Each structure stands twice: as C-alpha cells, then as structure tokens.
Amino acid sequence: MDLTIKILIGLVAFIHCYILFFEMFAWESRGKKVFTSFPDSLFGQTKELAANLGLYNGFLAAGLIWTFFISNAEWSTNISLFFLTCVSIAGIYGALTAEKKIFFIQALPAIITILLILLR
Numbered sequence: 001m002d003l004t005i006k007i008l009i010g011l012v013a014f015i016h017c018y019i020l021f022f023e024m025f026a027w028e029s030r031g032k033k034v035f036t037s038f039p040d041s042l043f044g045q046t047k048e049l050a051a052n053l054g055l056y057n058g059f060l061a062a063g064l065i066w067t068f069f070i071s072n073a074e075w076s077t078n079i080s081l082f083f084l085t086c087v088s089i090a091g092i093y094g095a096l097t098a099e100k101k102i103f104f105i106q107a108l109p110a111i112i113t114i115l116l117i118l119l120r
Helices: 005-024 031-036 041-045 047-069 073-099 102-118
Strands: none
Touching: 005 031, 005 047, 005 073, 005 102, 031 073, 047 073, 073 102
C-alpha cells in the first residue's frame, strides 16, 4: 500500500480507538460534549449500550490495524476495503440517525481512503 493510504487507514483506526474510549469509558462526560443534541439524563441510562457500541468500534479499528500485518498486498487491500466500507456505512447511518457531524468525522475519511485505494 502507498504510504498515504497507510497513514489514512491508521487515522481511521485511531479515530475508532478514540470512539471506543469515549463510548466505553467516558460516555457520561465526553459523550455529553459530542452528542450535544441528546438530553443529559440520557447518558446515565445508556451507559451499557454505549459501551457495547464502543466495543464494535474497537473491532473496526482492530480490523484496520490488522491490514498492516498482512504481507499479501491483494489480501491486505481487500481487508482494508471491507473494514473501510463498514466504517463508511456506520458513519453514514450515524449521521442520518444521531449527529450529522458523524459523517465528517467517521465516514468521510474512510470514503476518501476507499477512493484512493480504488484509484491507485
């Protein structure tokens, strides 16, 4: 993979590691700052649900990190496209259902990376 693509995959993975952190461990503090349209009372009630969502984001990050350890270039590309597509779909869905800014934070970097992979 090209260095730029690897950097972008690393960035998307890092974003999802951060999402894992704040959904699993800082939902009631950081979550309120991220999801400003949600009422404060919602965060305590949804702590376990958010932790579950954070775990799923961790799996997305793990899949992207895994691509750095695959020696076969074609296999690495296919796995990265799969996980980047999952991230894109999750980001688009999140933008439609929770906060519009999720598209720019989560989906757009993954979509740009997908396009760079397909256009190289």
